[in-house]
Amino acid sequence: MLQFILRRIVQTIPILFGVSLITFALVHLMPGTIADSLVPPGAPAHLRDEINRIYGLDKPLWEQYFLWLKQLLSGNFGISLVTGRPIGDELAAALFNSLKITSIAAVVGFSLGTLFGVLAALNNGRWPDKVFSLLAITGVSVPPFWFAILLVAVFAFTLNWLPAQGMGPEGLPVSWAQWRHMILPIATLSLIPMGVVGRVVRAATLEVLSQEFVTALNAKGLTGPVVREHIARNAAPTVLAVMGLQFGHLIGGSILVETVFNWPGTGKLLNLAIFSGDIPTIQATVLVLSVVFVMLNLAVDAAQAAIDPRMRR
Amino acid sequence: MLAAERTPMKSARWLVPLLACAAVLLIAIAGNPRARPSGPEPKILRIAMNTGDLPTTTGAPTQGLEGMRFAGYPVFEPLVMWDLRVTDRPPGVIPWLATDWAVDPADHNRWIFHLRRGVTFHDGAPFDADVVVWNFRRFFDPKAPQYEASAAAVAKARASVLKGWEKIDDHTVAITTTTPTSYFPEILTSVLLVSPARWREAGGDWHEFARRPAGTGAFRVEAVDRTVIRLRRNPHYWNTARSAKLDGIDLYAMAEPTTRIAALRSGEVDWVENPPADAIPFLKRNGYQVVTSPMPHVWAYFLRVTPDSPFHDVRVRQAINYAMDRQGIVTLLNGAAQPAKSFWKPGDVRYGHPVNDYRYDPATSLRLLRDAGYPHGLPTPVKVLTAPVASGQMLSLPMNELLQQSARKAGFKLEFVVVEGNQMSALYNNPKSPKMAAVYAVNKGYNTGEMTYLYFWLYPPNLAAYEDPVAKRMMDAYRVNFDPTKETAILATLHERLVDDAPMAWVVHDVNPRAFSPNVRGYTPAQSWYTDLTTVDLAR
Numbered sequence: 001m002l003q004f005i006l007r008r009i010v011q012t013i014p015i016l017f018g019v020s021l022i023t024f025a026l027v028h029l030m031p032g033t034i035a036d037s038l039v040p041p042g043a044p045a046h047l048r049d050e051i052n053r054i055y056g057l058d059k060p061l062w063e064q065y066f067l068w069l070k071q072l073l074s075g076n077f078g079i080s081l082v083t084g085r086p087i088g089d090e091l092a093a094a095l096f097n098s099l100k101i102t103s104i105a106a107v108v109g110f111s112l113g114t115l116f117g118v119l120a121a122l123n124n125g126r127w128p129d130k131v132f133s134l135l136a137i138t139g140v141s142v143p144p145f146w147f148a149i150l151l152v153a154v155f156a157f158t159l160n161w162l163p164a165q166g167m168g169p170e171g172l173p174v175s176w177a178q179w180r181h182m183i184l185p186i187a188t189l190s191l192i193p194m195g196v197v198g199r200v201v202r203a204a205t206l207e208v209l210s211q212e213f214v215t216a217l218n219a220k221g222l223t224g225p226v227v228r229e230h231i232a233r234n235a236a237p238t239v240l241a242v243m244g245l246q247f248g249h250l251i252g253g254s255i256l257v258e259t260v261f262n263w264p265g266t267g268k269l270l271n272l273a274i275f276s277g278d279i280p281t282i283q284a285t286v287l288v289l290s291v292v293f294v295m296l297n298l299a300v301d302a303a304q305a306a307i308d309p310r311m312r313r
Numbered sequence: 314m315l316a317a318e319r320t321p322m323k324s325a326r327w328l329v330p331l332l333a334c335a336a337v338l339l340i341a342i343a344g345n346p347r348a349r350p351s352g353p354e355p356k357i358l359r360i361a362m363n364t365g366d367l368p369t370t371t372g373a374p375t376q377g378l379e380g381m382r383f384a385g386y387p388v389f390e391p392l393v394m395w396d397l398r399v400t401d402r403p404p405g406v407i408p409w410l411a412t413d414w415a416v417d418p419a420d421h422n423r424w425i426f427h428l429r430r431g432v433t434f435h436d437g438a439p440f441d442a443d444v445v446v447w448n449f450r451r452f453f454d455p456k457a458p459q460y461e462a463s464a465a466a467v468a469k470a471r472a473s474v475l476k477g478w479e480k481i482d483d484h485t486v487a488i489t490t491t492t493p494t495s496y497f498p499e500i501l502t503s504v505l506l507v508s509p510a511r512w513r514e515a516g517g518d519w520h521e522f523a524r525r526p527a528g529t530g531a532f533r534v535e536a537v538d539r540t541v542i543r544l545r546r547n548p549h550y551w552n553t554a555r556s557a558k559l560d561g562i563d564l565y566a567m568a569e570p571t572t573r574i575a576a577l578r579s580g581e582v583d584w585v586e587n588p589p590a591d592a593i594p595f596l597k598r599n600g601y602q603v604v605t606s607p608m609p610h611v612w613a614y615f616l617r618v619t620p621d622s623p624f625h626d627v628r629v630r631q632a633i634n635y636a637m638d639r640q641g642i643v644t645l646l647n648g649a650a651q652p653a654k655s656f657w658k659p660g661d662v663r664y665g666h667p668v669n670d671y672r673y674d675p676a677t678s679l680r681l682l683r684d685a686g687y688p689h690g691l692p693t694p695v696k697v698l699t700a701p702v703a704s705g706q707m708l709s710l711p712m713n714e715l716l717q718q719s720a721r722k723a724g725f726k727l728e729f730v731v732v733e734g735n736q737m738s739a740l741y742n743n744p745k746s747p748k749m750a751a752v753y754a755v756n757k758g759y760n761t762g763e764m765t766y767l768y769f770w771l772y773p774p775n776l777a778a779y780e781d782p783v784a785k786r787m788m789d790a791y792r793v794n795f796d797p798t799k800e801t802a803i804l805a806t807l808h809e810r811l812v813d814d815a816p817m818a819w820v821v822h823d824v825n826p827r828a829f830s831p832n833v834r835g836y837t838p839a840q841s842w843y844t845d846l847t848t849v850d851l852a853r
Contacts, residue, residue: 036738039470047473048742051466083369084463085520093539149571156579164575165567167540262565262572264539272365272568275702277735 005302012294019290020072024065027282033057034081034277055081057279068283077284082276087284090269093170095251095288098258098265100173102250105186109193110243113139116194117201124206132198139195145256148188152260155184165262185261189254193246200242204235237304244300248293355560356851358833361576363586365568367542370523370534372507373452373464376566378760378842379586381503383564384542387846389505389528392426392445393498397837397845398555403609403661403762404841406498410440410506410529414498416795421493422476428484432551434508435534436527442480447509449478449488459512461519471503471765493793495800496764531557531847541565558835558850577601577828583851588828590646590708596828605824606838609762611653612707614697614754614818615770617744619778622753623691630815632681633695634671636723641673641715642821646708650821655812656761658822665805667812671819678723690724697727697754698741703734705758707823713756716820729756741776758823762842764791771816779816 035051052058056067071078077087113136120132156164168181208214208231217227255267262268266285273281360383362368368380372389386394394409408414410429417423432440450457452468453475474497477489490497508527515521526534529551532544545561565582567573570589574596576582588596593603616624616633623629639652654671657664682690701710710731717727730752732740740746741755755776760766772788773780787807794803829836832852837845 030735033739035466036735036742039466045742047470050469054462054466079463081463082375083366084371084461085369085523097539152571152575152579156575160579163581164579165572165581166565166576170538170540259569260572262540262567262569262576268365275365275734 001302001305004305005298008298008301012298015294016291019294020069020287021065023283023286023290024068027279027286028061028064030274030277030279034279036277068280072284072287078280080273080278080281082273082278082281087281090281091266091284091288094264094266094269094285095292097167097263098251098254098267101182101185101189101263101265102247102254104182105189106193106243106247106250108186109139109190109246110197112190113194113197114201114239116198118205120198120202121205121209124209129202133202136195136198136202139191139193139198141195142191144188144191145260147191148184148257148260151184151187165260167263185257185263188257188261189250193243193250196246197239197243201235201239204238205231208234233307236307240300240303240307244296248296251292252289353853356558356853357561357563358559358584358846358849358851359563359565359582361565361567361573361582361585363568363570363573364566367537367539367564367566370526370537370542371461371464371519372448372505372526372528373461373467375463382843383562383846385505386530386843387532387544387562388526388530388534389507390530391502391505392428393501395502395839395841395843397839397841397843398848400606400838400840402840404839406502416493416495416497417487421793421795422490424488424490424497425481426486426488428486429551430484432529433549434511434527434529435547436508436511436514438508438510438527440506440529441483442486443483444506444509445486446478446480448504448506449475451507452504453478458517459509464519468504472500474500493795495792495794499763500765531555532562535561555845555847557847559846562846574828577830580830583830583833585828586825588826590649590826593647593649593826593828600831602829602831602833603826604829604836604838605649605826606844607651607658607840608823608825608842609760609840610705610823610825610842611656611759611761611819612650612705612709612712612756612821612823613653613759614756614820615741615759615777616779616816616818617753617755617777618816623687623693623695624753626685627814628681628685629687629691630818631669631813632678632685632723633720633725633818634669634815635674635678635681636720636725637671637716637818637820638673638719639821641719642712645711645715646821649824649826650707651824653819653822655808655819656767657808662801663804663808665809665812667809669813669815671812673719673723675719675723678725682724687724691726693751694726694728695754696730696752697756698730698732698737698749698752699756700732700734700737703737703757705760705823706734706756707758707821709756712820744776744778754818759817760842762840768792771811777816781810781814781816784810784814 033052034055035048039047039051049058056064077091079085080087080090116132116135120129123129152164155162162183163181166181168178169175173179173182214227214231217230251266254265255271258265258267259271266289270282270285273285362379362383364376364379366376368374368376368384370384370388374380374384390410392409392411393406393414395404396407397404410432411426412429414424414426417425428440428442428445434440447459451459451461452465454460474490474492474494475488476491479487481487505528511525511527512522515525524537531547531550531552533547534542535545536543542564543561544564546557546559550556567576573585574588574592577585588603596603616630618624643650643652655667679690697713699709699713700706713729720727730748740749759770768788769775771779771784773785784807787803787810791803791807794800834850834852835848837848839845
């Protein structure tokens with residue numbers, strides 16, 4: 001098992017190198033530089049050149065890439081061109097803020113999805129299957145930003161129970177003042193994972209249920225928890241893979257939800273950086289999100305291998 | 314057997330904490346989380362800015378002019394300032410940290426500023442000539458330890474004519490320019506001064522300084538985190554006539570219009586910038602105040618006048634000005650705009666008497682096109698570069714769609730090249746880009762409150778390739794005129810020339826709508842990008 005994990009860790013190194021190269025290339029394919037954001041239209045052209053020189057954007061691309069890589073390897077993400085703040089600090093805070101809601105949204109979404117999926121599969125073709133499948137399809141189909149606005153309209157405008165936006169006090173969520181800001185974003189974010197996981201769990205469970213070993217187990221007189229455990233172990237690898245991907249999507253893909261709720265996470269940071277042409281922040285954010293994604297996949301692989309020894313080969 | 318017996322008990326054990334949690338949650342949610350202790354509360358105005366992020370609090374605010382409006386002037390101050398309490402005309406420049414100033418009669422590149430005495434920063438440090446010199450080195454001297462590249466970039470763009478500075482005595486400084494520039498004091502309004510002592514206390518680190526900055530303004534920064542800037546009244550403010558009425562201001566960044574409106578409606582903020590036009594009737598109906606101030610911001614088409622462009626001919630430029638249904642745009646925006654016939658408005662002393670009085674008049678547009686050799690209207694489509702979201706773009710897509718319809722009746726087929734905001738800047742800065750082929754107009758908001766911008770856009774060389782010798786001569790005359798009595802006459806003549814020569818198609822003046830909760834009082838609608846927050850109060 002340890003050998004398997006070490007092998008996978010070594011395999012991630014070229015992946016991360018490739019990610020850094022693609023990230024750098026894509027960011028530099030974007031038209032314009034920070035100078036286009038900072039310099040008023042029509043200002044003397046030499047100012048634009050001077051700003052590009054100040055930020056080292058006049059150097060050849062390969063030189064910029066290796067300077068960036070060198071900086072990264074020394075643990076330095078650089079300074080934001082727009083705010084002048086260290087990007088590492090900004091990114092760490094944003095990632096922490098995103099994790100505050102995405103981790104709970106993942107737990108909620110995965111738990112509900114699993115519950116609905118299992119119940120739907122165990123009641124295949126009957127009304128609970130139809131109800132839970134409808135819930136899962138709704139979760140996948142409803143646009144999260146629309147659902148977010150709907151929740152705001154109901155819980156912030158009409159009932160005035162929860163805040164419409166913002167994060168409240170910084171830090172670990174230990175007070176109501178923090179939790180009240182988290183409820184609506186978590187509800188919104190958990191919708192898609194609930195739907196996706198629900199559908200996958202249903203399909204995986206039905207597939208396992210149709211296999212001969214389940215019939216054999218039943219024929220031997222085994223029922224209840226023993227059979228359910230066998231079903232769970234056989235369905236788990238597929239479900240875990242989907243959960244890993246979904247969690248990665250939650251962290252990296254919550255731009256719209258973070259924008260609607262004005263939540264200062266990675267999605268909002270990336271959005272702002274793109275619109276202001278803050279190249280070092282875009283590069284660092286995309287790279288860190290990619291690393292998180294790769295690490296999540298590594299964790300999922302390890303979990304799958306732990307459950308199913310065949311995966312270690 | 315055992316399992317069958319224990320199942321109900323197991324369920325009950327799960328159920329009890331579950332129900333308890335649900336009950337606690339419901340009580341907490343249903344309770345009034347905003348209940349406050351009794352007694353007089355501090356009057357804290359909560360503002361939702363139309364910015365993606367909080368502006369920096371280093372005295373060189375990011376987030377454009379909105380950053381300057383809220384995290385600039387209230388905390389940090391320049392040598393000279395816009396008079397934001399004037400509402401019946403565009404604000405002029407008035408003494409602020411400098412009591413007076415004059416250009417050297419023998420050298421029009423040298424300005425002398427006499428500094429106000431007795432001013433202290435929020436950290437108690439005194440304001441004097443050394444402070445001014447230190448602050449100028451921060452922006453313009455790359456060898457200075459306090460030089461800040463990101464702030465310098467913006468400062469250099471705004472004050473591109475600044476050449477040098479020198480301390481004459483403790484309360485007098487001289488500032489030199491590269492070329493005589495009569496409107497140089499306007500430029501200096503953008504250079505805000507901070508306390509060098511606080512910067513040293515912060516270990517010479519601007520990032521640390523931003524956490525606890527010190528300026529001389531009516532408000533000091535009490536706290537900054539990632540979601541809010543808390544400003545509190547400066548009890549030792551030097552300008553006692555303009556002390557703040559509020560105890561403090563909390564600034565929030567909310568780029569998304571629906572988020573701002575949601576925050577206002579749920580009572581999380583008292584003031585929102587730029588509510589979406591379609592929300593204005595609803596807000597008014599529900600008791601919110603919606604105010605406008607005629608800010609110097611024109612939404613226009615910049616016409617490229619290169620020889621291959623149809624707008625090389627002045628008659629075509631005038632024609633498109635008669636093809637714009639400005640009133641239709643005002644209706645589309647629920648009144649949150651005014652028709653624009655030019656840079657300035659009729660009634661402004663700088664307006665003059667242009668021959669053309671632009672209004673939506675398809676017949677005149679078609680006649681002008683016919684005179685220019687296009688009897689059936691312009692045969693080829695006019696491509697307009699625009700961006701749906703960017704500083705000053707207003708609601709560009711629906712506005713352009715409306716103009717597309719109105720212009721068609723007046724002989725113009727408008728087509729749009731829609732790109733992201735930064736890409737638009739990059740493209741019009743690089744007119745040789747293949748994507749700019751046959752793009753003959755750029756749709757962009759424009760600051761008409763500062764002469765710098767007029768020169769940026771229309772003094773050759775400029776992006777639109779506009780070069781009218783008559784207008785250039787007038788601009789030169791204004792630039793080197795240091796006689797205030799002649800200033801208005803020169804500008805009026807220049808304005809008449811520009812309106813009739815039509816290097817732009819002017820569409821609407823932005824009126825910068827703001828929505829307030831009913832208890833906000835004392836707002837001063839200055840004709841400016843900025844606003845005086847010291848007059849604002851909250852009814853208890």
